[in-house]
Amino acid sequence: MRRWFQSMAGQGPSVNKKGFTVLLTVVALCVLSGVGRAEPTAPNWMPSSPIHAGNQIILLWVPTPNAVKYHIYMNGAKIGDSPSGQHMVAAPSEAGEYKFEITSVDATGVESKKSAPGVVRIIKLEPPGAVYTMASESALQLRWDSAKGAIIYNVFRADKEGAEPKLLGSVQGEGFTDTTLEKGKSYFYSVSAKDAGGKESVRSKPAKASLLVPVKKEEAVKVDQKIVPTKEGETSKLVGENKLQQFQAMEFGPDGFIYLVDAKVSQVFKIDSSSLSVVGKFGCGPDGPCKSKLFNDLALSGDGLVYVNDPWARKVFIFDSEGKFRSEFPIPEVKAKEVLDPLSEEVRKKGQLTNGIAIDPREKVVYVVDEKLNTVYRFGMTGEFLGHLGHGGPDPSKDLNGPGRIVVSPAGELYISQPLTHVIHVMDPKTGSVVRTIGKKASGYVGAFIGITGMSFDPKGNLVVSDSGVHSIQVFDAKSGDYLYHLGDETGKPDTEMPERASLAGIRFPVGAIVRGGILYIFRGDKNQIVTRQVVAN
Secondary structure (H helix, E strand, O other), X not given: OHHHHHHHOOOXXXXXXXXXXXXXXXXXXXXXXXXXXXXOOOOEEOOOOOEEEOOEEEEEEXXXXXXXXXXXXXXXXXXXXXXXXXXXXXXXXXXXXXXXXXXXXXXXXXXXXXXXXXXXXXXXXXXXXXXXXXXXXXXXXXXXXXXXXOOEXXXXXXXXXXXXXXXXXXXXXXXXXXXXXXXXXXXXXXXXXXXXXXXXXXXXXXXXXXXOOOOOOOOOOOOOEEEEXXXXXXXXXXXXXXXXXXXXXXXXXXXXXXXXEEOOOOEEEEEEOOOOOEEEEEOOOOOOOOOOXXXXXEEEOOXXXXXXXXXXXXXXXXXXXXXXXEEEEEOOOOOOHHHHOOOOHHHHHHOOOEEEEEEEOOOXXXXXXXXXXXXXXXXXXXXXXXXXXXXXXXXXXXXXXOOOXXXXXXXXXXXXXXXXXOEEEEEOOOOOOXXXXXXXXXXXXXXXXXXXXXXXXXXXXXXXXXXXXXXXXXXXXXXXXXXXXXXXXXOOOEOOOOOOOEOOOOOOOEEEEEEEOOEEEEEEOOOOEEEEEEEEEO
């Protein structure tokens, strides 16, 4: 080889200067053109990138060796260059899924393969759905449907219809309580949604509401049975790791334990009914065998199974009494003409939203209430769909209007609360028709309701209704629906501040009440704890 180069350079016996010049030219072109070099490597995204921040998309990636610049692509089309491992682009105005890719480019212009796609989803921010109101004498409670992509809701109020509303406040959840009101005056509420980037939707349609003005009645409060303090285990210790954050439902199990639902953490608490101490809690969990979103009610079967309704996941999860996950079943999409026809187009678009759940252990039927479609789903114990009641039953009733909780009486009838109309409908499970209404003809607070938060049956089969809106617990004849009496404290008298309810010794916001073995178990919404009282004749 050496002698060949020498000959080409004119140092050997055979000189070929022209050939040597051609060789040098080829070598130089190969070096300059990168022949023999490896292609640049494709960049890797930094964690959490791309990032949608306000009206910008931030792209961050790990710089690659020998790269002098980077090409940026969106949905396959090149949109720019960057000399470093970062770039910002304006967020697209149209909703949809946007795929970003990056390539490395070296000094010779050679471009790498595209990086793995980084996906950004732009959600069209819609205003919240209809605003619902619940009035008391001193406050108005607002609820609304969640808006996809929203992290904050702005609540507005106008004093006159058509007037420009003023901002009352901002909240993260789908609820707000207004206490800055005048009696006898109407108000108009609307809500807007804001996303993580600060983008705000238009306001919802205004909802008219005013404070409740109770009609006085001649009927007086009866306190046939009163409650007195127990000797021990009077107050549950739901603190520390066992602190309950958002009570949703309570039921007494056949095993003698109390089961509570915490919607905030989507867990079920199992509580000893004697000591009121937490003996266990369970749910799906982030790495568990099931994927839940929001536990909001539970029902217990006669064989020790716990059925939990999840309206956001549109599923019912089944656990045993020790908290082991057994199975799950979905809430089916409603296509029944008899269910959908009576509903407005706006309600149909909002879709399904389940609420209460109950079990008839004798008939082996699971009932789930849908507060949006005003119907009751029927399932077998393992989840087989058996049809609808209410709008979708064989004898449709149009009396269901935003149904809430549901319980099954000892006689097998369905008791369904109506938060919007402040009554309880009793439904025949065979025909789906409403056979009577509790609270419909009553006025004031005797035999009527403001906020029905709990229903259960005492050992005599009477209906026990807890009303956190007016801080009372009333008892009704389940067969006739007639008002029987209030449960009151040891004074056995009406409340001195409000004679239309019984005195409860300072117990406020009873959001659940169950009578078992002569003991009344009350869940206090203001303290997030269970309080027990012995029930005795007045």
